[in-house]
Amino acid sequence: MDKLIELLISSGPPALLILVGLVWGKNLIEYFFKEIIEIKKKELAQNLENHKMKIEQENKNFQHILDAKLHEFNIKFTNLHSERAKVIKELYLKMLILQSSLNDVFKIKPNHINNNIHIINNFSNSFQDFQKYYLPNKIYFSEKLSTKIDIFLEEYSFITTEFTNILLEENVPIESLKPKWDKLSKDSSDYTFEIINELIKDFRNILGVEN
Known part of the structure; x- marks a missing residue:
């Protein structure tokens, strides 16, 4: 790689322009992929958070149903117990x-x-x-x-x-x-x-x- 750079430098301004273009393109590609990765990470994090919130809500709803059934059973059992x-x-x-x-x-x-x-x-x-x-x-x-x-x-x-x-x-x-x-x-x-x-x-x- 170092030899390639030395060769481009010794070849004059056109080669330098090519070198700058390559470096800039590489940095641009790295930046582009980095941004995409960050966006995907945020999307995954948000999806995960949404999924967690959905599961928590379903658990709460299910717990409410269980509590209602238990309350109903306790009333019936208490009445039978008392009787x-x-x-x-x-x-x-x-x-x-x-x-x-x-x-x-x-x-x-x-x-x-x-x-x-x-x-x-x-x-x-x-x-x-x-x-x-x-x-x-x-x-x-x-x-x-x-x-x-x-x-x-x-x-x-x-x-x-x-x-x-x-x-x-x-x-x-x-x-x-x-x-x-x-x-x-x-x-x-x-x-x-x-x-x-x-x-x-x-x-x-x-x-x-x-x-």
């Missing part, structure tokens, strides 16, 4: 009444039942009230608790049959009735105690309270 808590609480209160009426029944001596029919009626009414409330609201309870309540409802027919048999056993010494009466009392107490405990556990779970 379930209300049903459990109501059945719990009815179970306490039923348990109390059962306790009253078994405070009576077997041979004195006929003189305390009102206590038997109270038990019968409290049981019917419990059953009437439970059956249409069964869906709110866990499978474990529902199974226990269902067994209790089935056993009620057995309990009433036992009541009837005892009532029919007139003039039978109390000593012979007492074992049967005590067993009936224990079985009924066990059923109500288990159900009450399960209702308490379910209600505490809803509240987020540790058992």
